[in-house]
Amino acid sequence: MKIIKYISAILLLVSNQAFSESTYITIPGEGWSLSLDTPPMTATKSQAEGRLLRYTGSSITTGVTLSVNTEIEATGSHKECFDFYWGKAQKNPMLMKETINTxxxxxxxxxxxxxxxxxxxxxxxxxxxxAFFVNNGVCIDLHVSHWPREKKSDKIVKDILMSLKITK
Structure with missing residues (x-):
């Protein structure tokens, strides 16, 4: 019985470690990157033009999708960046307005x-x-989603958002 508990504990530890790795997204021409604790991204696509970046990544096995969009408008403050992007996001007819939390x-x-x-x-x-923020004159919208939505989805999304770091 002790062996089963020991093996179960090891498997739980290994599965939690396998879920999270550091994902780095370099912001073009800036000399810094975003660092996030995410599941391994199994498909990624990025498009850069000057200081503008459109990045998407997904983990097929966990249902996590990640996107990063940069703008050189609305770069005065986190609030200005938030207002710029969040105003657009709220126009999405699939967004359930009654579930919004800021x-x-x-x-x-x-x-x-x-x-x-x-x-x-x-x-x-x-x-x-x-997560909406400004760094070095660049406004960033980091978007994380988890599909299909289930009990653990809120924690998965929030944990990834809260792991955000800027690295040089």
């Missing part, structure tokens, strides 16, 4: 919410979170 710390202004709808004829439910 909060902030010194790193960013955050918004979490659920989305529901249909994609390619299939219904979906996701948990979503955003």
């Amino acid at each position: 909060f902030k710390n010194s790193k960013a202004i955050y918004a979490t919410h659920y989305s529901e709808g249909e994609y390619r004829g299939q219904p979906f439910k996701t948990a979503n979170g955003h």
Whole structure:
């Protein structure tokens, strides 16, 4: 019986470590990157033009999707960046407005919410979170989503958002 408990504890530890790794996203021409604790990204795509970046990454096995968008507008403060992007995000008809929660710390202004709808004829439910912040004159929208939405989705999304670091 002790062996089963020991093996179970090892498997739990290994599975938690396998879920999280450091993901680095370099902001073009800036000399700094975003660092996030995410599951391994199994598919990524990025498009850069000057200081603008459009990045998406996903983990097929965990249902986590990550995107980073930069702007050189609305770069005066976290609030200005938040207002710029969040104003656009709220126009999404699949966003469930009654689930919106906003909060902030010194790193960013955050918004979490659920989305529901249909994609390619299939219904979906996701948990979503955003971190909006300015660094070195660049406004950044970090978006994390987890599909399918389940009890642990809120924690997964928030843990990734809260792991945000700027590295040089």
